[in-house]
Amino acid sequence: MNKKVAFYTLGCKLNFSETSTIARSLVKEGFDRVGFDEKADMYVINTCSVTENADKKFKTIVKQAQKSNPQAFIAAIGCYAQLKPEELIAVDGVDLVLGATEKFNIADYVNDLSKNVMGEVHSCEIQEADFYVGSYAIGDRTRAFLKVQDGCDYKCTYCTIPLARGISRSDSLENVLKNAQEIAEQGIKEIVLTGVNIGDYGKGEFGNKRHEHTFLDLVRALEYVDGIHRLRISSIEPNLLKNETIDFVAQSDRFVPHFHIPLQSGSDALLKLMKRRYLTDLYVDRVKKIKEVIPNCCIGVDVIVGFPGETDAHFLETYNFLKDLDISYLHVFTYSERDNTEAATMEGVVPKKIRNKRSKMLRALSVKKRRAFYESQLGAELEVLFEGENKEGYIHGFTENYVKVKTPWNPELVNTLHNVRLKEIAEDGIVTIGFVNAEVIA
The missing domain is CATH 3.30.750.210 (Transcription Regulator spoIIAA)
Structure with missing residues (x-):
């Protein structure tokens, strides 16, 4: 019987791509990949360090793995594993922590999958990740x-x-x-x-x-x-x-026609403190250029609230900047202090209650922006790629310019492209559609 391995990925699309590659390498070594909620011989957790929550979630995921199989071998890889391997190896049940370069050779470190009496850390100096x-x-x-x-x-x-x-x-x-x-x-x-x-x-x-x-x-x-x-x-x-x-x-x-462009702040003073490589004028120029040549383009924006030194005036500057900009949605990040970063030692720490309040305000603005963008597309004939899940009797998909749509579930639509007309925005904020014809584009 082949040994079974399960993966859990925290964080970004990049982590998901690397998890898949590592999983394929273990399958080549004779492992069978199973779901994380199934019993496995080894659980691999690909970690993230961008926010405090990703750090905290790690312990919960380890417990979840132990519940499925108390004897399972547990390995941690990824960004948090590179930055703070000693914290991860100290978590009860973790056998192996691999850093930035070692994670791609996980098969070399797992041996017979017997639990380690003392957890092992293999983590390079980050200069070696070249x-x-x-x-x-x-x-x-x-x-x-x-x-x-x-x-x-x-x-x-x-x-x-x-x-x-x-x-x-x-x-x-x-x-x-x-x-x-x-x-x-x-x-x-x-x-x-x-x-x-x-x-x-x-x-x-x-x-x-x-x-x-x-x-x-x-x-x-x-x-x-x-x-x-x-x-x-x-x-x-x-x-x-x-x-x-x-x-x-x-x-x-x-x-x-879809771009996602990080902004982080609509205040030039804060952009300078963040050491970003542009100011708001350049950002406005990029949005104008896109809309000039691709009028129906979807533009997503990353923004951080609660950065050290962000006063009410700075926040309102960001809020009004985004309100007036021709963008489609926001990804809002609440600033959290990270060790070994310059910002962690800066003055003007924003209380967490205020950070959360500002985050809520920008998330509400994002809802308005997305709705306005969807409304601007109603009546348009667009191309939809349908996904594979039955969600409460509907199949969902995205237009080329990232409008989320739905139509009654039909398994034949899965992974097909169709020309559709956008009809109206349903109560859940998703757009209903009519098919322009029954032909499958691809």
Whole structure:
């Protein structure tokens, strides 16, 4: 009987892509992959360190694994494992902690899966994380997350990612295209490009700093991968989102009209404290350029509330900046102190109660923004990729410009693309549709 392994992933799309690659490597070693709620011989938890909650959740997940099998071997990998391995190994039941470079060779560390009397830590100095491991995740039958870049050379004062993932480095163009072709051959219709700082693509290929290719080279090459119907750019820094890329997406047959652009604050004073590489003027310019050439484009925004020194006036500056901007939704992050970051030592700490209040205000603004964007699309004829789950008698999907839609459940629609007309916004905020014709696009 093959040993069984189960995975739990915290955090970003990049973590999901790496979990999938590590899982495939263990399957090649003779493991059978099972769900995390099933009994397994080994549980692997891919950790995140971006927020306090991700840290706290780890213990709960370990207990969940122990409930399924008290004798199971438990391994922790990922960003939190790199930053604070001693904290993770101290959690009761954890046998192995692997850092940024070791996680991709997990099979070399697990031996016979007998519980360790003393937990083992194998964690490199982050300067040693100077090589690149390509990966991709197939989250469901409709879309895949394709990692193209890792690490970051930026020094944002609130962020631990450079400490957890090392310097910026990229996959070779050849390998990205190979992975994209493998995804296409599995019948996946959409690829989401992911990385820590994907606009930096081409920098540090295999640990050096030669600029072999640019991000624009990458998107141009992916346009010609057979079998992929949609390509979506995940988060990209405003200073790295060039006019040429926006213009390319505007005329592309495959790259969809959807950008997610981190802002973090609408106050120039705070952007400077955060050591971001742009000010609000540049951000406004990027949004205007996108809307000029792709009027129906969906634009998502990351924003942090409660950063040290954020006064009521700074927050209102951010709130009004976002209110007046032609964007579609927000991802709101409540600032949490992270060890070994510059921001953790800054003055002007914002009380948690105020952070939470500001977070609620921006989340409410996000709901209004999303609704206004959906309303602007009603009556439009768009293309929907349907997903694979029956949710209370409905099948859901997303248009190319990221409007969430639903129609009564029909298993034949799963992983198919259809032309539809957007009808109205239902009580749950999801858009109902009518089919333009019965033909399947793909």
